[in-house]
Amino acid sequence: MSIFSATRIGNFGTSIFSEISMLARKHEAVNLGQGFPDYDTPDILKEIAIEAIRKGKNQYAISSGERILRHAITRHSERFYGLSFDPEQEITVTSGATEALFCTLMACINTGDEVIVFQPYYDSYCPVIQMAGGVPIAVTLHAPTFSFNPMEIAAAFTEKTKAIIINTPHNPTGTVFSLQELRFIAELCIEYNTMAICDEVYEHCIYDNERHVPFQKIPEMTDRTIRISSMGKTFTATGWKIGWAIGNERIQKAIRCVHQFVVFASATPFQYAAASALDMADEYYTSLANDLQKRRDFLFDVLQQVGLQPNKPAGSYFILCDISGVTSMKSHDFAKKLIIDHGIAAIPPETFYHNPSLGEHLLRFCFCKNDDTLHKAAEKIRLIPALI
Ligand SMILES: Cc1ncc(COP(=O)(O)O)c(C=O)c1O
Incomplete structure (x- = not known):
């Protein structure tokens, strides 16, 4: 040792x-x-971040995120998905989606809990599940379409399943789960009393006139899903590391508990730029x-x-x-x-x-x-x- x-x-x-x-x-x-x-x-976002620094937005932000950004995240969620959340209680701003994933898993997973992940997976999922004491259970996205086999995912759910991580659009396969597939997963989540952690950082990187459908949009899943995204991919600002977790108050309380002891708060000036960014025109x-x-x-x-x-x-x-x-x-x-x-x-x-x-x-x-x-x-x- x-x-x-x-x-x-x-x-x-x-x-x-x-x-x-x-x-x-x-x-x-x-x-x-x-x-x-x-x-x-975009230059305009750089100017807003610079202006925020000039205007003295240089000290610790509010731990759960500056109000201006939490409100902008709420507006964005309503505008694109018709999903309303309370910016005071149901949104936490994090240092990128990576920190949101870390805090959510640490907040929700107990030793021995199983967490379903689709493989190939984004590389941070399994190490964090393990750090939280959980056990990652892999369901394969099969070539050539990189979609899952319904029997295989059904078999992956057990009494020990605490959560499923759904990453759509998916890295590295580029798969976008259809509404039918999401509904199938939702039925299993309900049957096994499982929560969903949705990594949607590519929500706006979607092609051929497709529209992103958040898993949270399925009514039975709204209250048992944490939706995670960040400004990195949507605003070509991967180095700014501003992300967020959206979901009901009970899960948020636990997430905020972890977040306060990991970073306490995320970079203040970039939160102002993120707020303006989210409000950009269609x-x-x-x-x-x-x-x-x-x-x-x-x-x-x-x-x-x-x-x-x-x-x-x-x-x-x-x-x-x-x-x-x-x-x-x-x-x-x-x-x-x-x-x-x-x-x-x-x-x-x-x-x-x-x-x-x-x-x-x-x-x-x-x-x-x-x-x-x-x-x-x-x-x-x-x-x-x-x-x-
Ligand atoms: C699927 C997925 N989730 C999360 C992240 C990390 O996002 P962030 O840079 O906001 O922490 C990435 C970055 O590549 C990713 O591909």
């Missing part, structure tokens, strides 16, 4: 993002690995999705041309490819080869599965990159078949 680390962090290791980004830097590869835009947040949101859709289509075509068998995502920042048509290598080795020999970085998603072999033929490419990066990436990707 180490005197320097607790057993609860025993098997976490370094994230695949750090490993791939480090290798990409070393080999000066075009990085389509980590999911952040390499273009900037055109902003439409053009965000249209712009990302063009980037998705560009990269999708390039990947398809070289036989990487991309899955066209309905949402998110990512395209998942099936590499088995071009190589027999496992994706982790292939990802390293792509960086070193071809100068292009992508994420092998094995670590996003309970059973890594399920992801050994997949590779995740991120398309929220500027035109220059995408064109440079395309040049390199087009050379892959000739060089393998």
Whole structure:
């Protein structure tokens, strides 16, 4: 037993993002690995944050979030989803969705509780479930459509199921759950008295004129769901780390208890910018999705041309490819080869599965990159078949 680390962090290791980004830097590869835009947040938002700093909004914010932002989150929820929440009691502002997820799981999970996650999953879910003493139970999203098998999800629910994490639009598959699928999950949640933790950070990164439907919209689930989002993806400001958790007062009380002892409060000036951002006109949101859709289509075509068998995502920042048509290598080795020999970085998603072999033929490419990066990436990707 180490005197320097607790057993609860025993098997976490370094994230695949750090490993791939480090290798990409070393080999000066075009990085389509980590999911952040390499273009900037709108100028107007930068000005509001700067103005807030100039106006002295530089001390601790209210722990649950500045009122101006909690009210803006309420308006946004009403405008896009017709869902009303009390900004005083039912919204907590956090340091990104990551902190909201951490606080929610810490607030709700007891030792031995089971939490259902869809695999491949966003990498923070399982470590946090484990830190909270819970047991992650994986339900696979199956290729080629990356949807779940109803029998498998029904079998995953047990008397021990405390919660299910629903991430839609989904990272890394780009799946957007249909209303029918959400209703199916809701029936199971009700049957097994389970709560839902919904990670909806890609709520506005959704394509082909689809609209995001929050799980909370299903009436029976409204009171037993925590809906988590953040400004990172919607406002191209992943570094500002302003997120929020929306849900009924009883769950919020528990979340706020944890939040106060993790960060106490989130960055004050960025909360002011987030408040203005959420109030932006509908055109902003439409053009965000249209712009990302063009980037998705560009990269999708390039990947398809070289036989990487991309899955066209309905949402998110990512395209998942099936590499088995071009190589027999496992994706982790292939990802390293792509960086070193071809100068292009992508994420092998094995670590996003309970059973890594399920992801050994997949590779995740991120398309929220500027035109220059995408064109440079395309040049390199087009050379892959000739060089393998
Ligand atoms: C599915 C998912 N959830 C949460 C996050 C983290 O969001 P934030 O940066 O607001 O903490 C990400 C970031 O990539 C994500 O993809």
